[in-house]
Amino acid sequence: MSSNESNSNSKELLRMAGINKYFGKVHALEDIDFKINETENVGLVGDNGAGKSTLIKIISGYHRAEKGQIYFEGKKVRISSPKDSRALGIETVYQEQALAPDLSISRNIFMGREPATALGFLRKRVMDEESMDALKSMGLHLRSPNINISTLSGGERQGVAIARAFYFEAKLVILDEPTMALSVKEVREVFNFVNQLKRKGISVIFITHNLHQVFTISDRIVVLSHGKKLVDIKKKDTNVDELSEIIVRGTIG
Numbered sequence: 001m002s003s004n005e006s007n008s009n010s011k012e013l014l015r016m017a018g019i020n021k022y023f024g025k026v027h028a029l030e031d032i033d034f035k036i037n038e039t040e041n042v043g044l045v046g047d048n049g050a051g052k053s054t055l056i057k058i059i060s061g062y063h064r065a066e067k068g069q070i071y072f073e074g075k076k077v078r079i080s081s082p083k084d085s086r087a088l089g090i091e092t093v094y095q096e097q098a099l100a101p102d103l104s105i106s107r108n109i110f111m112g113r114e115p116a117t118a119l120g121f122l123r124k125r126v127m128d129e130e131s132m133d134a135l136k137s138m139g140l141h142l143r144s145p146n147i148n149i150s151t152l153s154g155g156e157r158q159g160v161a162i163a164r165a166f167y168f169e170a171k172l173v174i175l176d177e178p179t180m181a182l183s184v185k186e187v188r189e190v191f192n193f194v195n196q197l198k199r200k201g202i203s204v205i206f207i208t209h210n211l212h213q214v215f216t217i218s219d220r221i222v223v224l225s226h227g228k229k230l231v232d233i234k235k236k237d238t239n240v241d242e243l244s245e246i247i248v249r250g251t252i253g
């Protein structure tokens with residue numbers, strides 16, 4: 001294996017082994033092995049109901065697997081809550097937006113992790129300044145940290161959520177269908193944010209059911225189908241037509 005072909009280095013960041021998850025009788029994940037290296041950008045694709053969100057919700061502590069192990073930076077870990085996941089340096093941006101539309105940008109960036117004075121008052125000026133800095137570092141120039149999220153475009157909202165991950169020094173950022181309801185121009189904005197993360201050496205799992213998008217953004221592509229891992233391949237070793245055929249047929253070869 002030659003090591004210079006991919007822009008990911010080979011140090012493992014997260015590995016899941018033999019993951020199984022049931023919802024009642026639905027076997028949502030069946031013996032899934034999944035890993036991502038440091039600085040790597042993995043695209044997770046598959047039809048609706050394939051198990052993509054369930055897999056990442058296990059990483060982010062919203063679901064527990066019935067069976068299987070998770071390793072982070074080479075050590076076996078237990079992720080029993082979203083707090084555990086964040087403590088490891090994993091930030092997830094959900095399909096069902098995790099932002100509070102009626103709160104300001106800066107309140108959203110610091111939600112649940114607000115800096116406070118010794119007497120418990122929010123350090124608003126710190127929050128305002130640092131959120132604007134985090135947004136700028138994503139290439140997002142918004143006019144004030146105090147405008148409500150509800151007034152932003154879809155692309156800008158994703159930018160705020162990604163800036164939050166960046167501010168809290170995530171090692172792994174997971175984006176669950178971040179481009180779902182976005183216009184072409186907004187999708188391009190989201191790609192720019194993801195490229196900023198990449199440039200800063202942060203690993204990204206990018207979930208979508210748009211194959212063209214993963215071919216633009218990811219180094220490696222993992223395909224789930226009906227709870228099983230169908231394909232795990234470097235982008236350079238495949239193409240959109242081949243993968244879309246596999247997804248449609250639900251089987252390889």
Ligand SMILES: Nc1ncnc2c1ncn2[C@@H]1O[C@H](COP(=O)(O)OP(=O)(O)O)[C@@H](O)[C@H]1O
Nearest residue numbers: 023026028046047048049050051052053054055
């Ligand atoms: N909270 C839940 N309760 C029951 N079934 C669920 C739940 N979440 C997901 N499922 C089921 O698990 C399967 C995988 O779903 P999901 O992970 O959301 O797929 P994807 O994100 O790839 O569209 C589907 O059959 C879905 O209906």
Ligand SMILES: [Mg+2]
Nearest residue numbers: 052053054095
């Ligand atoms: Mg989903």
